[in-house]
Amino acid sequence: MSPLLFEAASRNSYILGQTTFLDFSKIAPNIPYILSGALVTLQFTILSAVFGFSLAIVLSIFKISKFKPLRWFADIYTSVFRGTPLILQLALVYFATPQLIGYAIPPLQAGVITFALNSAAYSSETIRGGILAVDKGQREAAQTLGVKYPMMMKDIILPQAFKNILPALVNDSIALLKDSALVSTVGALDLMRRGQVVAAEKFIYFEPLIFVGIVYYVLVMGLTFFAQNLETRMRRSD
Amino acid sequence: MIRVEFLTKSFGKLDVLKDISTEIKDGEVIAIIGPSGSGKSTFLRCLNLLEVPTRGRVYIDEIEVTDPKVDIQKVRQNVGMVFQHFNLFPHKTVLQNLTYAPVCVKGLSKQAAEAKAMELLERVGLEEKADVFPSRLSGGQKQRVAIVRALAMEPAYMLFDEPTSALDPEMVKEVLDVMKNLAKTGITMAIVTHEMGFARDVADRVLFLDSGTVAEDAPPDVFFSTPKSARAQQFLEKVL
Ligand SMILES: Nc1ncnc2c1ncn2[C@@H]1O[C@H](COP(=O)(O)OP(=O)(O)OP(=O)(O)O)[C@@H](O)[C@H]1O
Ligand SMILES: [Mg+2]
Numbered sequence: 062m063s064p065l066l067f068e069a070a071s072r073n074s075y076i077l078g079q080t081t082f083l084d085f086s087k088i089a090p091n092i093p094y095i096l097s098g099a100l101v102t103l104q105f106t107i108l109s110a111v112f113g114f115s116l117a118i119v120l121s122i123f124k125i126s127k128f129k130p131l132r133w134f135a136d137i138y139t140s141v142f143r144g145t146p147l148i149l150q151l152a153l154v155y156f157a158t159p160q161l162i163g164y165a166i167p168p169l170q171a172g173v174i175t176f177a178l179n180s181a182a183y184s185s186e187t188i189r190g191g192i193l194a195v196d197k198g199q200r201e202a203a204q205t206l207g208v209k210y211p212m213m214m215k216d217i218i219l220p221q222a223f224k225n226i227l228p229a230l231v232n233d234s235i236a237l238l239k240d241s242a243l244v245s246t247v248g249a250l251d252l253m254r255r256g257q258v259v260a261a262e263k264f265i266y267f268e269p270l271i272f273v274g275i276v277y278y279v280l281v282m283g284l285t286f287f288a289q290n291l292e293t294r295m296r297r298s299d
Numbered sequence: 300m301i302r303v304e305f306l307t308k309s310f311g312k313l314d315v316l317k318d319i320s321t322e323i324k325d326g327e328v329i330a331i332i333g334p335s336g337s338g339k340s341t342f343l344r345c346l347n348l349l350e351v352p353t354r355g356r357v358y359i360d361e362i363e364v365t366d367p368k369v370d371i372q373k374v375r376q377n378v379g380m381v382f383q384h385f386n387l388f389p390h391k392t393v394l395q396n397l398t399y400a401p402v403c404v405k406g407l408s409k410q411a412a413e414a415k416a417m418e419l420l421e422r423v424g425l426e427e428k429a430d431v432f433p434s435r436l437s438g439g440q441k442q443r444v445a446i447v448r449a450l451a452m453e454p455a456y457m458l459f460d461e462p463t464s465a466l467d468p469e470m471v472k473e474v475l476d477v478m479k480n481l482a483k484t485g486i487t488m489a490i491v492t493h494e495m496g497f498a499r500d501v502a503d504r505v506l507f508l509d510s511g512t513v514a515e516d517a518p519p520d521v522f523f524s525t526p527k528s529a530r531a532q533q534f535l536e537k538v539l
Pocket of ligand 2: 339340341461
């Protein structure tokens with residue numbers, strides 16, 4: 062028997078030999094370890110969302126600027142980040158840039174940079190749409206009162222734009238939360254990675270991975286619930 | 300004083316204003332009337348550069364606002380505008396609508412701006428609505444707030460673009476009354492309106508616009524009793 066076949070056969074027999082299916086008590090001692098990965102995932106998501114969002118505001122203002130080069134820059138930026146795989150972007154930041162700058166970026170940091178840059182590309186489109194949806198009379202009212210452009214954006218246009226697109230932005234961050242599992246590929250000890258570590262250690266797969274899946278699901282549902290709540294509350298205030 | 304010299308405005312191939320020259324003296328109230336599409340709104344919006352004239356010059360207090368080097372925001376502080384659809388800031392309360400520009404543009408203290416705002420709200424009978432959001436107001440109340448929001452900047456000029464056209468009939472009077480009282484204060488006003496009775500009572504001069512030209516420029520009693528141009532005669536037959 063070739064070694065490979067032998068391994069497959071032994072794994073088969075191992076799986077078949079199990080008596081109970083989904084026995085979470087087997088990973089009970091590892092649960093705190095996995096759960097602290099959820100904190101890493103959340104921290105990672107929040108950091109990426111905050112940086113991504115700030116960058117998205119700047120990009121969206123570029124996109125509606127009268128100055129063409131700014132518009133070009135923002136459009137090309139968005140096009141590139143939307144047109145290439147996220148995992149490739151992550152690999153470039155984590156593996157390739159250290160060769161360029163001579164500094165090894167820690168996995169989480171590389172993840173936050175990549176995800177912030179990436180989500181800014183998507184959110185800037187959402188924000189641009191929100192800005193354009195604000196009645197142009199609002200802008201004219203501010204102008205006729207002598208309000209300068211930056212103040213008008215900050216106090217009049219953006220608050221109204223955000224009110225309309227807040228649910229969409231929360232959806233963006235839900236996507237971010239799920240996509241964050243990709244940082245496990247560069248070795249960050251997030252929720253996903255910790256599930257894999259436990260699986261590899263104990264040589265059992267179902268329990269840790271399904272447990273991780275449940276934690277993701279609960280996090281996503283929590284955010285979804287929050288988004289729905291926001292939406293109904295906003296509709297009521299109109 | 301507002302002085303307009305050879306003002307022309309085109310949207311693409313469409314010439315909306317053709318070579319208009321006129322003056323609005325200090326303290327004067329002019330009514331701008333004319334058929335739909337004749338360029339009334341465009342004319343008004345060229346005065347504060349919401350529309351950039353294609354050719355010609357506009358002077359406000361001898362400052363050429365059509366000069367690209369001029370600080371237009373500075374000029375606009377002195378030129379209030381009231382729109383057909385109010386354009387109140389929906390995310391700010393009535394009081395905040397009134398205090399925002401004085402604080403943010405003129406650098407007034409919050410207390411001073413609020414005191415001034417309350418005084419203005421009292422003037423239009425809306426002091427109880429100070430802490431309400433605009434969505435809670437009737438159309439007539441919204442427009443009165445919009446008027447005092449512009450007045451909070453203490454402008455020397457006020458431009459009105461059909462301020463009562465979006466209102467239910469029973470609310471027109473309350474807004475026109477506010478404007479009548481305002482006219483008495485000596486502020487310079489340019490009012491685009493379809494309210495002929497109001498124009499006759501309040502205006503010092505009527506500008507009748509027809510396809511982008513001033514077809515008639517006369518005191519209201521002359522204009523309404525003996526219009527010279529055939530177009531004005533037709534128009535008045537239809538609306539009176
Ligand atoms: N931003 C614009 N782009 C293209 N065309 C425009 C624009 N604004 C106005 N126009 C055109 O210019 C002409 C004059 O418009 P304007 O709004 O000044 O007329 P008006 O006299 O105010 O009419 P109304 O009584 O209906 O308000 C119209 O034919 C209109 O379609
Ligand atoms: Mg008009």
